Amino acid sequence: MPEGPTIVLMKEQLLPYIGKDIILTQGKTNFDLHHLKGQTLKDIRLLGKQTFLILENAIIRIHLLMFGSYETGQATKPAKNLKLGLIFENGGMFFYTCSVKLIDKESFSHIDWEADVMSKIWNPQKAKEKLLAHPNMMVCDALMDQDIMAGSGNIIKNEVLFRIGVQPESTIDALPQAKLENLLSEVRNYSFDFLKWKSQNTLSKHWQAYQQKICPQCGGPITKKITGHSKRNSFFCKTDQELYN
DNA sequence: TGCCATGTTAAACT
DNA sequence: GAGTTTAACATGGC
Numbered sequence: 001m002p003e004g005p006t007i008v009l010m011k012e013q014l015l016p017y018i019g020k021d022i023i024l025t026q027g028k029t030n031f032d033l034h035h036l037k038g039q040t041l042k043d044i045r046l047l048g049k050q051t052f053l054i055l056e057n058a059i060i061r062i063h064l065l066m067f068g069s070y071e072t073g074q075a076t077k078p079a080k081n082l083k084l085g086l087i088f089e090n091g092g093m094f095f096y097t098c099s100v101k102l103i104d105k106e107s108f109s110h111i112d113w114e115a116d117v118m119s120k121i122w123n124p125q126k127a128k129e130k131l132l133a134h135p136n137m138m139v140c141d142a143l144m145d146q147d148i149m150a151g152s153g154n155i156i157k158n159e160v161l162f163r164i165g166v167q168p169e170s171t172i173d174a175l176p177q178a179k180l181e182n183l184l185s186e187v188r189n190y191s192f193d194f195l196k197w198k199s200q201n202t203l204s205k206h207w208q209a210y211q212q213k214i215c216p217q218c219g220g221p222i223t224k225k226i227t228g229h230s231k232r233n234s235f236f237c238k239t240d241q242e243l244y245n
Numbered sequence: 246t247g248c249c250a251t252g253t254t255a256a257a258c259t
Numbered sequence: 260g261a262g263t264t265t266a267a268c269a270t271g272g273c
Contacts (some may be wrong), residue, residue: 002252003251003252006251049251049252049253063252063253063254064251064252065252065253065254065268066250066251066252066268066270067250067252067268067269067270067271068252068270069270081270096270097270098268099252099253099268144252146252153251153252154250154251154252155251156251203251204272210251232250233249233250
């Protein structure tokens with residue numbers, strides 16, 4: 001169950017199959033899997049929560065959504081949930097309960113790779129311009145917007161806002177310049193902390209606001225509230241986080 | 246046990 | 260037809 005960093009970890013598991021030929025396909029997709037057989041997996045690219053499998057003659061987009069899961073090597077989960085299985089000479093990759101789509105070259109060529117907060121070409125300046133183009137946008141929505149900050153999700157949103165001391169319903173135009181810069185740097189910083197803690201299986205131990213009841217700084221209550229157009233739960237401290245609007 | 250959730254899409258509304 | 264809301268997906272943790 002994925003935000004961007006989880007997908008970065010998934011990609012590491014998929015790397016051994018780059019350069020290998022697909023010898024068998026499995027699963028149930030809304031396109032014909034048959035023509036994938038025999039193709040080489042040329043590359044794997046990520047944009048936030050999306051994974052692109054670049055084949056010789058097709059591009060497949062995988063999105064794990066909320067409940068999706070994957071395995072590499074051998075498939076062990078119930079076949080009825082298998083959306084896509086690709087078998088290579090050295091093992092397979094299996095994606096369950098997720099979205100699997102064929103992407104045409106045209107739309108693939110228009111992807112803004114610089115929007116991925118974990119990418120080495122992440123472009124916070126460009127993200128800032130996109131944010132400023134939506135002055136009334138609430139920061140809780142900004143941090144869920146996959147066109148602006150691809151890979152950020154509800155956990156990252158809440159933890160970033162706690163770190164920078166800003167309440168989720170603050171708006172972009174009311175945010176002091178320094179806080180905006182803060183937001184852009186912490187969304188990347190926290191994503192890499194997320195990656196580190198996730199790989200150590202200690203992610204939830206490090207939550208300061210998300211799913212918390214007591215503020216670790218002031219000892220006061222953490223407020224839980226559905227916020228923004230994205231209508232996702234926000235967790236925040238009214239004392240240690242300022243509302244700018 | 247039952248409820249809720251790291252997310253997006255498409256159907257079903259207005 | 261547009262914009263908006265709801266349901267679906269179906270697992271795992273508390």
